[in-house]
Amino acid sequence: LPAEVAPSYLWVPELPDTGGEVELPDEEAHYLRRVIRARPGDLALATDGRGALAELRLGGAGRGLRARVERIERLDRAAARRRALLLCGTPEGTRADWMVEKLAELGVDAFQPLDCARGRWRAGPAAMARWARLAVAALRQSRRRVLMEVRKPQAIAEIEPGLPESNHRWVLDPGGPGGVSPAAGSGWSVAVVGPASGLDPDEKQWLATLGFRPMCLSDGRLRTETAAVAWSAWWASGGI
Amino acid sequence: LPAEVAPSYLWVPELPDTGGEVELPDEEAHYLRRVIRARPGDLALATDGRGALAELRLGGAGRGLRARVERIERLDRAAARRRALLLCGTPEGTRADWMVEKLAELGVDAFQPLDCARGRWRAGPAAMARWARLAVAALRQSRRRVLMEVRKPQAIAEIEPGLPESNHRWVLDPGGPGGVSPAAGSGWSVAVVGPASGLDPDEKQWLATLGFRPMCLSDGRLRTETAAVAWSAWWASGGI
Numbered sequence: 001l002p003a004e005v006a007p008s009y010l011w012v013p014e015l016p017d018t019g020g021e022v023e024l025p026d027e028e029a030h031y032l033r034r035v036i037r038a039r040p041g042d043l044a045l046a047t048d049g050r051g052a053l054a055e056l057r058l059g060g061a062g063r064g065l066r067a068r069v070e071r072i073e074r075l076d077r078a079a080a081r082r083r084a085l086l087l088c089g090t091p092e093g094t095r096a097d098w099m100v101e102k103l104a105e106l107g108v109d110a111f112q113p114l115d116c117a118r119g120r121w122r123a124g125p126a127a128m129a130r131w132a133r134l135a136v137a138a139l140r141q142s143r144r145r146v147l148m149e150v151r152k153p154q155a156i157a158e159i160e161p162g163l164p165e166s167n168h169r170w171v172l173d174p175g176g177p178g179g180v181s182p183a184a185g186s187g188w189s190v191a192v193v194g195p196a197s198g199l200d201p202d203e204k205q206w207l208a209t210l211g212f213r214p215m216c217l218s219d220g221r222l223r224t225e226t227a228a229v230a231w232s233a234w235w236a237s238g239g240i
Numbered sequence: 241l242p243a244e245v246a247p248s249y250l251w252v253p254e255l256p257d258t259g260g261e262v263e264l265p266d267e268e269a270h271y272l273r274r275v276i277r278a279r280p281g282d283l284a285l286a287t288d289g290r291g292a293l294a295e296l297r298l299g300g301a302g303r304g305l306r307a308r309v310e311r312i313e314r315l316d317r318a319a320a321r322r323r324a325l326l327l328c329g330t331p332e333g334t335r336a337d338w339m340v341e342k343l344a345e346l347g348v349d350a351f352q353p354l355d356c357a358r359g360r361w362r363a364g365p366a367a368m369a370r371w372a373r374l375a376v377a378a379l380r381q382s383r384r385r386v387l388m389e390v391r392k393p394q395a396i397a398e399i400e401p402g403l404p405e406s407n408h409r410w411v412l413d414p415g416g417p418g419g420v421s422p423a424a425g426s427g428w429s430v431a432v433v434g435p436a437s438g439l440d441p442d443e444k445q446w447l448a449t450l451g452f453r454p455m456c457l458s459d460g461r462l463r464t465e466t467a468a469v470a471w472s473a474w475w476a477s478g479g480i
Contacts (some may be wrong), residue, residue, distance in 0.1 A: 004371065005280060084370045105466045106458055142461045142462065143461045144460045178480060212297045218345075218480070219476070220346070220347050221383045223382075226346070229342070230477070233473040239459050240456050240457070
C-alpha cells in the first residue's frame with residue numbers, strides 16, 4: 001500500500017469492500033481533521049481490528065467525515081497465524097494500564113486477567129472500558145491489523161476450557177530454565193504470569209497438569225507487569 | 241545465602257566487611273520496621289549496588305537502625321560480566337519514568353538519554369533525582385546487586401568516546417532484520433532507540449559508521465519506550 005497521510009492506522013470496525021463508502025467514527029474524524037490536518041482527497045490506512053487493512057480516500061468537509069475504500073485486504077480467517085495469549089495475575093497498584101498498552105503494542109492477541117489465590121482483579125466496567133480504549137490506541141499506534149482482545153477476569157481453576165490447543169504453554173518462574181526460543185511458526189503461544197504475591201503451590205501444580213512449563217526471562221526478580229511485557233517482547237521477537 | 245526476612249534487597253551504599261557494623265539508611269530502616277515489621281536479630285540481604293551482597297543481622301531498637309554484616313560477597317571488579325547500555329531518544333509525554341524502572345528491573349547496566357535532531361530530553365535535577373530513586377527501587381525489588389547508572393543526556397554526535405568496546409551494537413529499526421539472538425557471554429551489548437519522531441537519516445548514517453547494526457523486535461511499530469523495554473527484555477533473556 002502506498003504512502004499515506006496518517007502515521008497511525010485508523011480504527012474503523014466495519015469496513016466495506018472496495019468502492020464502498022464509510023462514515024468514519026468521531027474519534028478517527030477528529031484525529032484526521034484536528035491532529036494531522038488531513039484534507040479531502042488524502043489517503044489514510046484503516047483496519048477493522050480483525051485483520052482487514054484498507055486504503056481510504058477521505059471525503060469532503062461536512063458534519064461527519066466520510067471516506068471511500070480504494071483498496072482492501074482482508075485476513076483469511078482460516079489461515080493459521082502466529083498468536084499469543086497472556087493470562088496474568090494482578091500487578092501492584094495502577095500498573096495494569098500500561099501493561100495492557102504494551103501487550104497490545106507488542107501484538108499479543110488476547111489478554112486474560114487471572115484471579116489467583118494471592119490476588120484478585122478489580123476490573124469493573126470503567127477499567128474494562130479503559131483497557132479496551134488502550135488496546136485500540138495501541139492498534140492505531142503500532143499499525144497492527146488485529147485488535148488485542150481484553151477478556152474479563154477468570155479464576156485460574158476455570159481456564160482449561162478456554163485454552164487454545166498449543167504445545168507452547170509457559171509459566172513465568174524465576175526458578176525456571178532460560179535459553180528457550182520463542183515458537184517461530186503459526187499457532188498459539190500461551191503464558192501465565194502470577195500475581196505480585198506469586199502463584200501458590202496448588203496453582204503451580206494445576207498449571208503443570210495443563211502442560212504449562214516453567215521458563216525464566218531474567219536473572220533478577222521481575223514484577224508481574226514487567227514479566228508480562230518481557231514475555232510478550234520475547235514472543236514478539238520470534239515473529240520477525 | 242539463607243532465607244531472610246525481607247523479600248526485597250536493602251540498598252546500603254557502604255557495606256563493611258564481615259563482622260562490621262553499619263547504620264542503615266533512613267529509608268531502609270523505615271522499610272524494615274514499618275513495612276515488613278522486622279525485629280532485632282532478623283536477617284536481611286543488602287547490596288551496595290556495586291556488586292556486593294551481604295547478609296545483615298538487624299540490631300536492637302534505637303534512634304537509628306544498626307546491623308552487623310554476617311557474611312558478604314563482593315563482586316570481582318576485574319571479572320568480565322554480561323552488561324547492557326541503552327541509549328534512548330525521548331519518548332512521548334511522561335513515559336520515561338516507567339521506562340527507567342523497567343530497564344533497571346531487567347538488569348540494564350546504564351541508561352543514556354540521547355538528544356537527537358527530532359527530540360531533546362528535558363532532564364532537570366528533579367527528573368534525574370526521580371530516575372535515580374526509581375533505579376534504586378528496582379534494584380531492591382528485583383534483587384539485583386548492580387545499580388543501573390542513569391546518565392545525563394548526551395547529544396548523539398558526542399556518544400563515540402563513551403561507548404564501551406563491543407561487537408554487539410544495535411539500532412532498533414522496524415525495517416531491520418529479526419531473528420537475532422542476544423549475546424550470551426560476558427561483555428557489553430549496546431542499543432540505540434530513536435526518539436518518538438525517529439532518527440533522521442544523518443543520525444542513522446552516523447550510527448552505521450559506529451558499527452550499529454539495525455535490528456527489529458516486533459512486526460508492529462513500537463513506541464520509543466516500548467522498543468527500549470523490549471530490547472532490554474530480549475537482551476535479559478540471553479543471560480539465563
